[in-house]
Amino acid sequence: MADYRENVRYGVDAGRLWAGGVATAVVAALVAVVGLLIARGIFGVEVLAPKGAGIWGNASTTTYAIVAAAIALLATALMHLLSLAVPAPGTFFGWIMVLVTLIAVVLPLTLTVVLSAKVATAIINLVLGLVIAAVISSTAANSRTVRRKQQPEAPAPTQRWDQPPSSYYDN
Template identity: 60%
Template sequence: MTDNDTQIRVDAGRLWAGAVATALVAGLIAVVGILIARGIVHVDVLAPKGEGVWGNANTVTYALVSAAVALAATGLLHLLLLTTPRATTFFTWIMVLLTLIAVVLPLSLPVDLASRVTTGLINLAIGLAVTSILTSFAPGTVRIEPPQHQQRHIGPYDETVEWREQ
């Protein structure tokens, strides 16, 4: 049980620095997925085959949207860390369900099966990467501070004893 005065502090600088790195990873996964799809297995993902292995502006758009998804996910995670018990558990469930939507949605489109499956797999890779990276470092950005009246001062150096829930 925690006291109402207990403060949860999130090191926003570290959280959002990790978010930027995660966004870069997500964007690169999109590019790599498209390169593999078009260049190795010769499957259309976003643009007609005539656009080449590197694709067109749609490849850049896919990468930028993937990065934006990582940043939006960090915003959700930041909110949950500040307001919700077991924030990473709720975040993981939300992200897994959103990732499943991103996988199933292309499967419902009226295009060839290979394109649907490939796009779903790229979305799966991006969703799992964003979820696992954010949940792996987020707890390290959170600090729980005890209520001021429960801190005790001892010793000649006026050291503060850590507060522990009982």
């Protein structure tokens, strides 16, 4: 008897995955805006440093939100590629997202700005990384498809020549 797994093929519903990716991009942009509003408005921290103070110095709230949305779309593309190419896409996606998020958290801590700006930016990046990873993982899990391979139909039973012909009345 054939193994059940031999008759199953896994795939991904690209439409659902990308719809979820676009929705995740909107969520990520909003998370970035909320994080910056909390840091700047409530705590008075100049997140991303004042203008002219390094690589992060001229970033605005809009730019930060657009970059967060773009990263969510890149994460969707990565998950789509992994879903088509590797045996355990969720595992690889999780590791990649953990490492990318770790880079995004550590990078602001290396800037030459006040400590409060470093920490606030690192926290916002951590939350963004976690949100994007969690939502894309969930979206991918919900967009997986299972297709069963078509099995050839068994041939109709035939009567052997050494048997007498059956009739309707033999029963």
